Amino acid sequence: MADMELRIVSLIPSATEILAQLGLTHQIVGRSHECDYPVEILTRPVCTEPKFNPVGTSAEIHDRVTDLLQSALSVYRVRTEVLEQLKPTHILTQAQCEVCAVNLADVEQAVATLTQTQPQIISLQPNTLKDIWDDIRRVAIALGIESQSSLTQLQTRVEACATKTQALSDRPTVACIEWAEPLMAAGNWIPELVELAGGQSLFGVVGQHSPWLQWDALVAADPEVIILMPCGYDLERTHQDAIALAKHPEWPMLRAVQAGSVYVTDGNQYFNRPGPRLVDSLEILTEILHAHLFNFGYEGTGWQRLPAQVKVN
CATH class of the missing domain: 3.40.50.1980 (Nitrogenase molybdenum iron protein domain)
Known part of the structure; x- marks a missing residue:
């Protein structure tokens, strides 16, 4: 798929940063309310919002989120009206943590209501560094681009640190x-x-x-x-x-x-x-x-x- 055909919505900051690492920042047409890096992403329309007040102490925020989850409610809302206008070809989301960002089920439900497009959903669920490398490859494959040069840059930096520390007593x-x-x-x-x-x-x-x-x-x-x-x-x-x-x-x-x-x-x-x-x-x-x-x-x-x-x- 040619770059000019891509219209990507990223609903989690880490996915936005993966897209940037792959050189696809300009193909991102929408973002989550938490996506803020790289800075140029801030001009993109916001497609999610929290259902709780994020201001307060850690204990207060924990209680609000817990109340939502115990009521079987989602912590975040997908703004389907914005997605409808953006007509994305791909949406990146996550299934790793329902507290940290909008989850896969919410995105699937939102996409099912769209009338003008049916974007491909790419859901990430990393738990280790290897998972993250695999996610970068998977995103690149889904979007039709090469990922090895980006991965090599990152892995070389990791190896440089590990080489220096492995012999430390x-x-x-x-x-x-x-x-x-x-x-x-x-x-x-x-x-x-x-x-x-x-x-x-x-x-x-x-x-x-x-x-x-x-x-x-x-x-x-x-x-x-x-x-x-x-x-x-x-x-x-x-x-x-x-x-x-x-x-x-x-x-x-x-x-x-x-x-x-x-x-x-x-x-x-x-x-x-x-x-x-x-x-x-x-x-x-x-x-x-x-x-x-x-x-x-x-x-x-x-x-x-x-x-x-x-x-x-």
């Missing part, structure tokens, strides 16, 4: 936190990235969904490094979650806290998006865990060290 224990209230550790691809970056991942299991985490378990493990990467949060918002965590009576007793080895990251732009910028996420982890070996320049924008004394008031 100093591999700190790391707790990656994906949500603060209630506490959740990071799973799926994150434990894999931590290991590649020269750390020992606690709690999460490669390829499995992020697990809820009890404070007792965090205290018992007493990680050397804690990295905060709340789903959908930028650096500033993650700092607010750090303040909430610091109010817990056992927080000051943690080894990572006492050593000043707690870090906040832009989880929204990096760690939570299973697309090409997971390679950037790996590079961020190497900077955090082994600063004497790596300096990719992400500090200050992708991550920051949390001050030893966090103001809780």
Whole structure:
């Protein structure tokens, strides 16, 4: 299929970034309300919206989303009227997490109502780095383009990090936190990235969904490094979650806290998006865990060290 024939709607940020990696940004005619990279995508019409108020504390947002799910309701709405106007040839969505973005069932239901076109739906469900490479290939095949050069660029960067860290004897224990209230550790691809970056991942299991985490378990493990990467949060918002965590009576007793080895990251732009910028996420982890070996320049924008004394008031 020639590029000029493509009219693509991407309903998840990671898919948008895959399309950009494949050189198809100009063929994207619509996006989700969360798609914001690359910046030129912001001019495209928005095709989804949340059914809950996304403003509030982590605990408040968790309660709102839980209420929707317990009522057997979708968390997001597909704006079918916008899809009708855009006449897409392809729609990219996901079946990985019904909380993170519009899900496959909602997209199928929306497409069934369209009268002027019946676009091909491409659904992504990555859980590991290999899955992400496979998704890039699958998207490229569906859209009739070549993907190997894009994959080689990404995989070369991963290999460069792994080569430097594989012989390290100093591999700190790391707790990656994906949500603060209630506490959740990071799973799926994150434990894999931590290991590649020269750390020992606690709690999460490669390829499995992020697990809820009890404070007792965090205290018992007493990680050397804690990295905060709340789903959908930028650096500033993650700092607010750090303040909430610091109010817990056992927080000051943690080894990572006492050593000043707690870090906040832009989880929204990096760690939570299973697309090409997971390679950037790996590079961020190497900077955090082994600063004497790596300096990719992400500090200050992708991550920051949390001050030893966090103001809780």
